[in-house]
Amino acid sequence: MADTQARDGYYYTEKHEWVKVEGDLAQIGITDFAQNALGDIVFIDLPKPGKQIKAKDSLGTIESVKAAEDLYSPISGEVVETNANLGSNPAAVNAEPFDTWMVKLKNIQTSELGNLLTAAQYKEYVSKLD
Numbered sequence: 001m002a003d004t005q006a007r008d009g010y011y012y013t014e015k016h017e018w019v020k021v022e023g024d025l026a027q028i029g030i031t032d033f034a035q036n037a038l039g040d041i042v043f044i045d046l047p048k049p050g051k052q053i054k055a056k057d058s059l060g061t062i063e064s065v066k067a068a069e070d071l072y073s074p075i076s077g078e079v080v081e082t083n084a085n086l087g088s089n090p091a092a093v094n095a096e097p098f099d100t101w102m103v104k105l106k107n108i109q110t111s112e113l114g115n116l117l118t119a120a121q122y123k124e125y126v127s128k129l130d
Contacts, residue, residue, distance in 0.1 A: 005122070005126050006031070006120075006123045007098050007119060010098070011074060011113050011116035011117065012118075012125075013072065013074050013117070015072050016030055016031045016033050016037075017034070017071065017073075017074050018030070018074070019075055019113075020101070021110065024106060024107075025104050025106055025108070026075060026077060026105045027101035027103075028071075028073060028103050028105065029100055029102050030062065030071070030093060030097055031097055031098070032097045033129075034097070035094050035097045038064040038069065039064045039066040040065045040091060040094060041062060041064045041094055042063055042090060043061075043062075043063040043090055044060065044061070044062050044063070044071075044087075044102065045061045045062075045063075046060040046079075046086070047082070047103065048082075049079050049082065051078070051079045052076075052078050052079075053077060053079060053105065054073070054076045055074065055076045055109070056072055057072065058070045058071065058073075059073045060102075062090075071102065073105070074112075074116055075105070075112040075116075076105075077105030077108035077109065078106050079103050079105060080104050080105060080106040081104040082103050082104075083103070086100070086102065
């Protein structure tokens with residue numbers, strides 16, 4: 001499986017979202033597998049800062065030329081920032097899915113990270129989908 005499928009240091013959901021924890025903040029985005037499945041991303045709707053999110057709650061929607069899908073939060077926390085660049089350039093997710101975060105959360109529940117997949121587990125999961 002290609003290294004583009006998952007990066008070490010990130011946690012993953014079976015719905016193809018990733019979370020990367022840095023200090024007391026968590027960045028959330030979608031995986032390479034997800035952006036490939038969606039195709040060209042044309043619009044992303046994200047929550048406003050201040051919104052409380054629980055793990056597995058909808059974070060917003062992502063629309064491509066093929067479909068519109070809900071985005072789900074891998075962990076609980078409070079939205080502190082959304083990636084403003086995605087308003088004018090949603091296709092950045094296609095180009096760099098692991099470097100293009102969508103939201104940042106604070107007051108995160110790090111205990112929930114144990115419910116997520118590691119990079120190795122996610123690669124194995126994705127390999128069974130091919």
